[in-house]
Amino acid sequence: MDRPHSLGKFTKLLKTVRSDLKKTFLSWKVTLLLLALLALPSVYATAISDGYALFGPADFFTLIIPFALPLVFPLIAVALYALPFSNELSHRYIVYTRTRSNIRRYLTSKALANIVVAFVAFFLAAFIPFLWAFVVEPSVGVINPYRQTMVGLSPAELEAYPATVNTFSQLLSIGPWAYGLGYSLWLGMNGALYASIGFLLLLVVPNRFVALSIPFIGYHIANFVFAVLTIPQYSPAIVFPFNLTQFPLWVPFVPFTVLAVLALSLALYVRRRTRELDVLL
Amino acid sequence: MTHRIVRSLNFAPWHVALLALSMVYGLYLRQQLQVISHELMVPLNMWDQILTFLLDPYYISYLFVPIWLYSSCVSIQRHFSVPALIRLGSYRSWLYRSTLHALARLIPLLLIWLVSATVTAAGLPLSIDWSATSTVGNPLNQVLGFVSNHGIPPLLVLALQLMLVGLTLLCLHMVLALVHLLSSKQVVIYAAAAALFFAQLISFRSRIEAAPFLDLANFFLLHRSFTAYDPVALVFLPVIAVIGLCVAGVQYQDRRHRSTPLRLPGSLSTLLYVGLCALGLIYALAFELRNEVGTPTDVLFVAFYGVSAEGFEWNLYLYHSIVFLGFAYLFLLVLENELKARIYYVALRHGSPTRWFSRFILPVAARVPLLLGALFAGALLIGLAGGPSADGNALADLRLGQGWVLYQFFINGTLQVLCYILVVFVIGWLNGRPMAGLFALGCLLVAGLPAVNSARVLPAALNSLGYVGLGGQELLRITAVLSVYCLALLLGALLIVKSPKLFFNERV
Amino acid sequence: MAVIQLEKITKSFKGTTLFENVNATFDAGKIYGIVGHNGSGKSVLFKLICGFIVPDSGTVTIDPTYMSKNRTFPENFGVIIDRPGYLPQKTGLDNLRDLARIRAVIGDDEIRTAMKSVGLAPDTKQAVRNYSLGMKQKLALTQAIMEEPQVLLLDEPFNALDVDSVELVRNLLASYRDKGRTVIFTSHNREDMDLLADHVFRIRANSLEQTA
Known part of the structure; x- marks a missing residue:
């Protein structure tokens, strides 16, 4: 009996998320512009690739991922959706939605839209460079030939070398698509996670500016503290593992899990105390 | 307020007498120079006369300094009153105001000095370079012979000498003002002025080589500064430090009287910030230096290495950013309060947006040298905990002169943090939302990377001690770059403040 | 001399004219009420008086007692603006x-x-x-x-107040007038105007008309 009712609720939720996403991406023109923006690093990296002795598409791929991204990644994550959402709170728009819609459903739809936007943006931030490095570039052949030798490595070892460079590059031993999709999923998930933390903090911390800046400030502080403790592989910066040696695949999931638990705790707190949260009153 | 005070700088009748006296003394110096030129058989140019006059110890110690000390005592007493304190709201504001009055007194005095020197040089050949007389090393011509050998053009010597004397005199004024605030007795301030007068007289006659920062003549005569400090720009540090101490002194007075109009959020964020600063210094000693310290500045050098022209180490750049951009973030937290609709009620009480701005920004700016001083002291203390370096050469390549390390840390450090603060202010205020300031900090974080800032023209991480390896010339260029940015940003901030449309932003 | 004098004030925002050649004089020891429909420019008028915005043309003159040379905003004014x-x-x-x-x-x-x-x-x-x-x-x-303060500029001071508080504030403002101070306030409530205001101005068709 309950099922059709829940299904109806779910459909309604999806509709809200979809309309929200439409609002976020505005139009195809904006979406195309964003895609072009995401493709820009690939073009730039190709242009400067002459100055580097690259040993294969995987090496080229790490060159494309913008070097500035690890520094401002949480800032971009909250800027995509949580920042515009904060206007709804600051102008008390959300208070007037309460009589028109169930606040929990409203917040859930917003949280889901936030996750989708951040996931897609960061997934593409890695996947477009992957396609460029592994599909487009080899067929065009701008960088050919890649380095064929490396001091101290036999041809067989050189072939296996790309899969031993960074964390996640072990996926290359399964195949390039496993690596490309695996890392893009990883970046997308982290983007969604940081965006969610920012979003949830907006509901919990009364000062909206502080709430939105915590993911960025906390990310850098945690990176520094873990570096001081000489365990950088457990720092949040492992989202971009390219300047560290290879670690087992479970290692990056340690900080991810900690942050996911934090996000879940925040979500539970918001769910339990929806009626008492200052920002919604 | 600033405008009114600066407008109030006018020439009193005694200025005419001083000008006449200066002219006569200038002509006397000119005669002496002619004699030297004649004996050495080499020609003079205008710089011989101008710089001989500006570097003359007798004129400074027997005429300029006593006039200044006396007029400071009179001015301080005139402007120190209970109604003025009530109106200004804090001792600190009073000190700033009093210093602005001092500036209005200083400018005519410096002009008289400069005009006398220039007018009495009339008839000598015009040049942009040193004369043959200056560059001849001879006991008759010790001062200019010594100064001209430092590779600095005469115009820069003139500018540095005027800046040095000007800043030192303002510093003395602030010391006297603080003495008056603490004692409130007429006899004490005059006694302090007399003590300063005799101290500088003694200092002019005999050097204190063991402690150059106690030698007052080093802060009045550039040729003495050249001997005591290498690079010479370091001579400004003790003066700035004393100014910082004066500001700290009045802040202490304010706190005693429970009247602190502005402060950085003292709670968790500041505590966390201080903890991270300390952690970075300990990390520099324990992990980067392996507990082995060669020179006192090793910990400072490693901790604030930041980036270099060749690249950067993630940990060191992170620490550098946490300390300096972190300070700007704390400022942003304060700025956030001012960006709310409350600004109407705050601005109305201050009386004018410019006054609000000066009272808002000056206390934060004054904290920058204090922050750097505290970090420096912390690095020294932590360095003491380390043992002597087993491999004394490990850092030898990097130690290109501790003087330049200190110059980069203090001078370019101050300018860099001021830049950060002003960027945050301008962007945050124009946009009306503090998040814009945070994005600006994010951009500065990226702009500091050597790959982005290879030409070192963007105002980010330019105070990295990693750049010390590029040599003194490059550090001076960085100072120039940061100064230009600071001035441009200050101008931008003042334009915002002066325009009601921008100042009240969308709150109008 | 008048405490506040507005002469030929004109002010527009993005093509919408709020005031055109507005003249008004506010003297000491009186309470002035200002009425006008929503968005007619009551708050803008207060901001003009305080110097928070500048008129496109015309002058706002404040008694020099409250406006020394080094000030942009008047001294001894108490204000509520906007919110x-x-x-x-x-x-x-x-x-x-x-x-x-x-x-x-x-x-x-x-x-x-x-x-x-x-x-x-x-x-x-x-x-x-x-x-x-x-x-x-x-x-x-x-x-x-x-x-x-000697002058009070209050934009809708009775907003959201309960009946007792309204009474308190009314008495407070009346006591200000008795002490020779000047009060200018806006309100949508006719009773406030009738009870308190010595003079009433209405903002209508970009001008400020004295109606009582």
Whole structure:
């Protein structure tokens, strides 16, 4: 009996998320512009690739991922959706939605839209460079030939070398698509996670500016503290593992899990105390 | 307020007498120079006369300094009153105001000095370079012979000498003002002025080589500064430090009287910030230096290495950013309060947006040298905990002169943090939302990377001690770059403040 | 001399003219009421008087007693403009202390007295973000009156106040007039105008007409 009712609720939720996403991406023109923006690093990296002795598409791929991204990644994550959402709170728009819609459903739809936007943006931030490095570039052949030798490595070892460079590059031993999709999923998930933390903090911390800046400030502080403790592989910066040696695949999931638990705790707190949260009153 | 005070700088009748006296003394110096030129058989140019006059110890110690000390005592007493304190709201504001009055007194005095020197040089050949007389090393011509050998053009010597004397005199004024605030007795301030007068007289006659920062003549005569400090720009540090101490002194007075109009959020964020600063210094000693310290500045050098022209180490750049951009973030937290609709009620009480701005920004700016001083002291203390370096050469390549390390840390450090603060202010205020300031900090974080800032023209991480390896010339260029940015940003901030449309932003 | 004089004031925002050649004089010891429909420019008028915005043409003259040469904004004016402005994380008393420290002419005692005079409890530990709309309005009123200003500019001071508080504030404003001070306020309530205002101005068709 309950099922059709829940299904109806779910459909309604999806509709809200979809309309929200439409609002976020505005139009195809904006979406195309964003895609072009995401493709820009690939073009730039190709242009400067002459100055580097690259040993294969995987090496080229790490060159494309913008070097500035690890520094401002949480800032971009909250800027995509949580920042515009904060206007709804600051102008008390959300208070007037309460009589028109169930606040929990409203917040859930917003949280889901936030996750989708951040996931897609960061997934593409890695996947477009992957396609460029592994599909487009080899067929065009701008960088050919890649380095064929490396001091101290036999041809067989050189072939296996790309899969031993960074964390996640072990996926290359399964195949390039496993690596490309695996890392893009990883970046997308982290983007969604940081965006969610920012979003949830907006509901919990009364000062909206502080709430939105915590993911960025906390990310850098945690990176520094873990570096001081000489365990950088457990720092949040492992989202971009390219300047560290290879670690087992479970290692990056340690900080991810900690942050996911934090996000879940925040979500539970918001769910339990929806009626008492200052920002919604 | 600033405008009114600066407008109030006018020439009193005694200025005419001083000008006449200066002219006569200038002509006397000119005669002496002619004699030297004649004996050495080499020609003079205008710089011989101008710089001989500006570097003359007798004129400074027997005429300029006593006039200044006396007029400071009179001015301080005139402007120190209970109604003025009530109106200004804090001792600190009073000190700033009093210093602005001092500036209005200083400018005519410096002009008289400069005009006398220039007018009495009339008839000598015009040049942009040193004369043959200056560059001849001879006991008759010790001062200019010594100064001209430092590779600095005469115009820069003139500018540095005027800046040095000007800043030192303002510093003395602030010391006297603080003495008056603490004692409130007429006899004490005059006694302090007399003590300063005799101290500088003694200092002019005999050097204190063991402690150059106690030698007052080093802060009045550039040729003495050249001997005591290498690079010479370091001579400004003790003066700035004393100014910082004066500001700290009045802040202490304010706190005693429970009247602190502005402060950085003292709670968790500041505590966390201080903890991270300390952690970075300990990390520099324990992990980067392996507990082995060669020179006192090793910990400072490693901790604030930041980036270099060749690249950067993630940990060191992170620490550098946490300390300096972190300070700007704390400022942003304060700025956030001012960006709310409350600004109407705050601005109305201050009386004018410019006054609000000066009272808002000056206390934060004054904290920058204090922050750097505290970090420096912390690095020294932590360095003491380390043992002597087993491999004394490990850092030898990097130690290109501790003087330049200190110059980069203090001078370019101050300018860099001021830049950060002003960027945050301008962007945050124009946009009306503090998040814009945070994005600006994010951009500065990226702009500091050597790959982005290879030409070192963007105002980010330019105070990295990693750049010390590029040599003194490059550090001076960085100072120039940061100064230009600071001035441009200050101008931008003042334009915002002066325009009601921008100042009240969308709150109008 | 008049406390405030507006001469040929014209002000537009993005093509919409709010005032055109407006003239008005406000003298000491009187209460002036200003009425006008929503968006007619009542708040803009107050901002013009305070110097927060500048007119496109015309002059706002403030009695020199309240406008020394080095000031952009008048001295000894108490204002409520647009909406209450406060730091939400602080208590009401702390908010007022912060503002009082700027001029430093009053201490804690005067702030507490002013809070009580509008019906606010000074020692409540409640942060302002948790205040009701009426309490925020009272806080705005307190900051306007606490330094005993000679001129009060109050934009809808009775908004969100309960009946008792309205009575309190009315008495307070009347006592200001009795002390020879000037009060200019806006309201949509006819009763406020009838009871308090010596003169009433109406903003209509970009001009300010004196109706009573």
